[in-house]
Amino acid sequence: MSEEKTPLKPVEQKDTAPSQEAEIPNELPILPLRNTVAFPFSMVPLSVGVARSVKLIEEALKGDRLIGLVGMKYPDIEEPLPGQTYEVGTVAKVEHVTRAADKSMQVIVHGLERFRIDYWLADSPYLRARIALSPDRVEKDLEMDALQRSLRELAQEVVALSPKFPKEVGDYLAQVKDPRYLTYLVASGAGLEVEKAQQILERNSVKDKIRQLIGYLSREKEVLTLGKKIESETREKMNKAQREYYLRQQLKAIKSELGETEEGQSEVDEYTEKLNEAQLPEEARKEAERELKRLASMAPQSAEYSVIKTYLDWLLDLPWDKTSEDQTDIDRARTVLDEDHYGLQDVKERIIEYLAVRKLVLERGKSSEPAESKDAGEAMGAILCFAGPPGVGKTSLGQSIARALGREFTRMSLGGMRDEAEIRGHRRTYIGAMPGRIIQSIKRAKTRNPVFMLDEVDKIGVDWRGDPSSALLEVLDPAQNHAFRDHYLDVDFDLSEVIFITTANQLETIPAPLRDRMEIIGLDGYTEYEKIQIAQRHLVPRQVKAHALEDEEITFTEEALRKIVEDYTREAGVRNLERQIGAVCRKSVVKIADQRWEHVIITPELIREYLKKEKFESELSEDIEIPGISTGLAVTAVGGDILFIEATKMNGKGGLTLTGHLGDVMRESAQIAYSYVRSKARELGIEPDSFDKTDVHLHVPAGAVPKDGPSAGVAMIMAMASLFSNRPVRGDVGMTGEVTLRGRVLPVGGIKMKVLAAHRAGLSTVVLPRRNEKDLEDLPDEVRNTLLFVPVEQIDEAVAVALPSAHAPSEATEPVNS
The missing domain is CATH 2.30.130.40 (LON domain-like)
Structure with a gap:
């Protein structure tokens, strides 16, 4: 029940x-x-x-x-x-x-x-x-009256002592006259144990019931009285403790007036010992001693006591004098970088130069003149910024630098940071104040010269709480960061020996003053060949080890890796490539764990079985047979990509419609292209009157993706010229460049990533501004040897390449065969 x-x-x-x-x-x-x-x-x-x-x-x-x-x-x-x-x-x-x-x-x-x-x-x-x-036996006599009165008075006393009964219960008891009703009323509210309550119910005489109840209530009254006494004594002790505290404070004042000193508490002695052992700068030592004096004069119960303790803990735990000894062996550094990363020769050379400068400054620093020390400090304090799409190895490069130098590595993500106090800390006047994340990271590194990576510096936000990027100006300035002052510590901390390295995906979102303090090192996307080499040397061994496989149990063929790169990933880096290799390893583990296979050879056919249908197809391998379509080259947050420009016409009154989520600059480029084609209609073999009777609709596919920038101007002119001259654009030609109304082709950015995208997509020819020809030197040899580059200054030169049946210019444009 x-x-x-x-x-x-x-x-x-x-x-x-x-x-x-x-x-x-x-x-x-x-x-x-x-x-x-x-x-x-x-x-x-x-x-x-x-x-x-x-x-x-x-x-x-x-x-x-x-x-x-x-x-x-x-x-x-x-x-x-x-x-x-x-x-x-x-x-x-x-x-x-x-x-x-x-x-x-x-x-x-x-x-x-x-x-x-x-x-x-x-x-x-x-x-x-x-x-x-079985009605109760009620005896009407003097004894009953006495028992009833005793029970009522005792019950009223218990009600008065107990906090669970309201005052009205005692008043109600005074009104009850019937002894039987009074007995059961008190018994029902007394909270009796089941056995005792049953005993009262089983007794036939009301007198006996009352006697038993009186015995129980007498004990309950004693318990409640004792509880009240304990509560009163506790309150008195608390009052006494407060009184003693005030007396002790007065006693301290009296002893101070008499010139007598009282020994501090054990905590004060402990902090004093730490302070004597710590090699603090003069300013920090004076601040610590001042706070320690305040701590010694405070009672532990004081709210300020714990605040001062926390401050002293931070001040004494910081690595004021602890540094890692640099290993400036250039050959070792070069070996470490080659072990950790494939390719990126320009980036590695810049890092080696950086380390070589630090080596010479350290070796010759003792003999430097004071006037030269500032220049030497700035040379050692150069701030590197690795800029490039996700997955190209920016963060791991920082770890390699730390390993090459033998320093500690610490990392702080700036993505989404909006509060300036995250960098400089909160002032101690605020409850729960703490140092900023710069000082926190230095404390975790346990050395004042770590390699400090500031990740995602391009994703810092701004709101009413301040501008973190402005707070970083001091941190990343070698001329100022030797006296970085955190709001919480309120003393200078030397950050000049910290190697700061920042990473970013897009430089455009970094404020100009902050960008000016950093040396930008671009990391563009990898070629297909480089991705396969990286997979064979780094990604496959790492995933094989992560899935508890042995080298003799699984083998990736080069054709299988190429299929993953081409059909299952489309990225500038290799992050998703490693993810797909891990998926293949997991499915191979199932085969081996079931003891069906002893050795798995990963072939393109097995990749198709494991990873199912292909996720990407080459959009530019198709031949363009319809007039009005051209292939442009673009730069995105994940690297370069190709961009189709589609144009069509219909009967109308000369209107121009633009779709594809285009930004203002790109819409202006479309207007310039339309105006240029109209102005050069006869040279392009177009009937000038056709524009007045025709509406043009220009569209850039992937309408959900925002697009902007001037570099699609050449491709837009090609699409419109092709549309009105009824001649298709060559499908194997990719083009980029800003155009003017005079037909000049102006330089654009991101040439390396655009060319890598053209190479990935299988294009054979790239038309680019002549002033960007110097950027081709940054391309890998396998890309330069595969593609044909046509640098142009005028749009007529590009038309001759993309629309070969058009009237050729007076001077043929010489392609660059690299």
Whole structure:
């Protein structure tokens, strides 16, 4: 059974006996109660959930609503049988029933009269018994009056001492005159244990019930009185502690006036010892000593005490004099960089130059004149910024520099940072103030000359809390960062020996003053050949080890890696390539774990089976046979890419429609291209009158992707010239360059990434501005030897290449065969 009850609620006593209010039959359904005893005259809330008990209540509601309530001897029994309950209980009437969603019932019953069970009639579907009413014996004499008065007074005292009873309960007790009703009222609210409550219910004489209750309440009164005394003593002790604190403060003042000093606490001694051992600069030492004096004069209970302790912990834990000894062996550094990265020769050479300068400055620094020390410091403090698309190895290059130098490496991401206090820290006047992340990272590195990488410097935000990029100006300025002042520490910390390296995907979003303090080293995308080499040397061994495979258990063929690069990844870096190699390794592990294969050779066919259908297809391998389509080259956040320009015409009044999520600059380029083609209609073999009767719609596919910039001008002119002259543009030619109304082709940026995209896509010829010809020197040999480059100064030269059937210019443009 699971019938529980909440505290009993007394009802107003009536002059009429319960048996006269309702005819109580000799046979009743019996509801056993767990952990509770119901008394006459009381309102008892019950929670009924067992199916047998629910059925009992339902049938009682259909009849006279009378049931018998008895306590259970063994509360852990779910459905007790005869003999497992007490034989004396209370007849009760079901007053109210509420059904819950879980089919249980909330029942309120009204206790009527005491009864005894003569014998049991049934135990199914619920307990039934023949009963005999057993009213209490009430004796009217002086002893009863005395007992009743004692019980009432004692109960009122317990109510006054107990916080769980309101004051009105004591007033109500004073109004109760009937001894029997008073007895059950006090018993129901006294919180008796089940056994004691059952003993009171079973006693026949009201006098005996009152005597037992008086004994219980007397003990309860003593417990409550003792609790009050303990509470009072505790309050007195607290007041005494405060009084002693004030007296101690006065005593300190008196001793100070007398010139007597009191020994500090153990914590103050500990901080003093640390301060003596630490090699702090003069300013930091004075600040630490000042705060230590304040700490010694404070009580540990003071709120300022913990604030000063935290400040001293930060001040003493910083590596003021701890540095890593540089390993300036150039050959070793070159070996480390070659081990960690394939290709990137220009970047490696710049890093080697950087390390060589630091080596000479350190070797010759002692003999430098004071005037030369500033220049030497600036040479050592150059800030490098690795800029390039994701996955090309910017962060890992910083780790390689740290390994080559033998320094600690720490990294801090600036992406999404909007609060200037993240860099400089919060002032100590704020609750919960801490140093900025620069000082926190230096503390974690445990040396004041780590290699410090500031990741995603192009993604710093600005809002009402300040501009973090402005706070970085001091950090990244070699002429200032020797005295970097964090708001929390409020003392200078020397950052001049830290090697700061930043990374970025796009330089355009970096504020100009911040960009001016950094030396930009561009990391463009990898060629297909470079990706395969990187996969063979680094990615495959790393993934094989990560998946607990042995080298002799799996082999990647070069054709398989090429298929992953071409058909399952389209990126400038190799991050997604490594992810796909990991997926292949996982599927191979399944084959080996099932003991079906002992050695897995990864072939292009197996790649297709493992990675399912190809994710990318070459868009530019198709031959363009329809006039009005040209192939442009673009730079995105993930590297270079090709860009189709589509134009079509229809009957109209000379309008121009532009679609494809184009920015303002790109829309202006389209207007310039349209105007140029109209102005050079006869040279291009176009009927000039056709523009007045024709509307043009120019579209750049992938409309959900924002596009902007002037470099698509050449491709737009080619698309429109092709459309109106009805001659298709060569499908193997990619082009880039800004155009003017005079037909000049101006230089653009991102040539290396654009050419790499053309090479990945399978183009054979690239048309580019002549002033960008110098950028071709940065290209890998395999790219320069594969593509034909045509540098142009005028748009006529580009037309001769892309539209070979057009009228050729007076002087043929010489292609650059690299």
